[in-house]
Amino acid sequence: MFKKILIANRGEIACRVAATARRLGVQTVAVYSDADAQAKHVAACDEAIHIGGPAPKDSYLQWARIIEAARATGAQAIHPGYGFLSENAEFARACAAAGLVFIGPPAAAIEAMGLKAESKRLMEQAGVPLVPGYHGADQDPALLQREADRIGYPVLIKASAGGGGKGMRVVERSADFAAALASCQREASNSFGEDAVLIEKYVQRPRHIEIQVFADRHGHCVYLHERDCSVQRRHQKVLEEAPAPGLTPALRQQMGQAAVAAAQAVGYVGAGTVEFIVEQVAYDQPEAMIYFFMEMNTRLQVEHPVTEAITGVDLVEWQLRVAAGEALPLQQHELRLQGHAIEARICAENPEQQFLPATGTLLRYRKPPHCAFERGPLRFDDGVREGDAISPFYDSMVAKLIVHADTREQALARLDAALAQTHIVGLTTNVQFLRQVLRSPSFEQARLDTALIPREAALLFGLDPLGLPLAVAAATVQTLLDERAQEGADPFSRRDGWRSHPSSETVRHIAFEYQGQPVTASLTYQRDGGLHLSVEPGAYAGPLRFHALPAGSAWALELGFAGLSSRASVYVQGEQMHVFSPRGAAQIVEIDRLAHAGDSAPEGGRLSAPMPGKVLSFCVSAGEVVKKGQPLALMEAMKMEHTIAAPSDGTVAELLYAPGDQVAEGAELLRFTPA
């Protein structure tokens, strides 16, 4: 075994590799870019070497510098992770030339599988079934058009050098082919530096089922069963599970053997994945599934943990052993398949906006209790910590949540509970969306195919699983707790009442904005010490009950209101309150929180009207220098007064309305220049 390895990657996969190396007593060297000087993967390794600027081309793709770092630190081998240099044959050769072991397949195998068209030609010779299509070298547009017409529509045009779901176009009719070809070629040359394409029959309702293979240098090759990665957006995986629901043992064996044949045809060594596209006649007829080779990924894959869960094998350990020259630790008949595992990719993206990637800082980053890089019922693989930024330089995956249970049903329930306990504030993520997918009938009943997300769209987008009454109840309770904490009182003590409010005031109104609508919470402090809450619109009314849950619990509060009860955690970010609960998560804005709470004001505050209403008065005049939190204007709306406060120290540049003016929601009331 190696004494020291260098990990030529970042984020969760670098941390993942480091965890196994540590367990095996292998020392690790991290490399990092300017953007990652404080990153978790740097701390996870024994040594770290700076290799350049934040853009991948200036650091993680600078292979000469990476090889130099390995030599300088005395590392014997380089683990490339996935992405970056992991499928770069030139890099694999350069490692060998420098006397370093590349922890991956031989350069020739990477090359053979690197281009989709060429790999298909090879697989055809090896007798692996292919999707009907054209994968020839002749790229004459007229010939490609004739081939597409021959295959029959719809067809899929794919960039031969493509990857990561990019460079693909579905074409429905012959008349659209020429334009789609040109646009696919343009994207291919921009993204992959070469414009060769192949054409395939576009399989209807397909499943993506892939086989994990492993080979050593002693002629052994095994398959570690399959993963179903059919749930995709933009041709990229969202949820992955093992085993594939409905796959019969006979088909598992056939596909496994086909994958081994594919690997052996290119002299494969190490961990690899053979991806198949599976045509299904009907969801409940597994015997009518037809599989076709799609491509081989010559590296460890993002979704490898589900295979680790069901087989009990540490795939990174096997990678290190095989690279060090050892034989595979297990033979085919010794590989077990136990229980069911599902992985969810937690990404910084907005599902409501076509999954647009998001950037930001992980202001709050709370994971479900009891999880780590280890085999067990719950595993959380990540490469970030609270306070870290998700920058535009790297991909949008924040973490992977992996569950393992005896049955699929249990795994699903466990994953949903764990996602509910994953609380991220500071950037938009797909956590809530993932929960909706898990609960959709198609996913629950394992009616899987790559069109699951569009098919279930009505149950996945634009929903409010938390609901107005609980959102407002949670936000109201948090407001009270914060006020009591500021006064130094035990925040959960009922006896002190609301010290901050005159005793004559028994009704108090708090203005919120929920899902773009103004909402008023009216609180009454009752003689018996209890609280009564009414919420408008919606006419929800009743006692508001809450108590704190012990520190270290997954949830901060237990809430009861309007016939509903729920656990919840609320995180305040300026005027935004982020409410998480087992039902779902939502954000609610407290309109005048800035006037009350001095802390954690957001950058640039609401100097616009929070709702349609009347300007009562301005507390300042143009040119006045003001302090953060100082009242600037008073507004009246929905029979309530609102104070608009300064979001930071600064200067009032101009007043845009006069007292008595009626203003629309969102109207800018005054111009403010932060200091």
Ligand code: ADP
């Ligand atoms: P898989 O087939 O395992 O799902 P993909 O083919 O989607 O993986 O891509 C592999 C992974 O490599 C991506 O999910 C991404 O995390 C990583 N990756 C690829 N290119 C880059 C890059 N330029 N920067 C950062 N990460 C990258």
Ligand code: ADP
């Ligand atoms: P990448 O290199 O981007 O991973 P793949 O060839 O593996 O490209 O295809 C990615 C995804 O595109 C598949 O998982 C599947 O959802 C879809 N896809 C690929 N080929 C076909 C096909 N012939 N018919 C229907 N869908 C396909």
Ligand code: MG
């Ligand atoms: Mg693929």
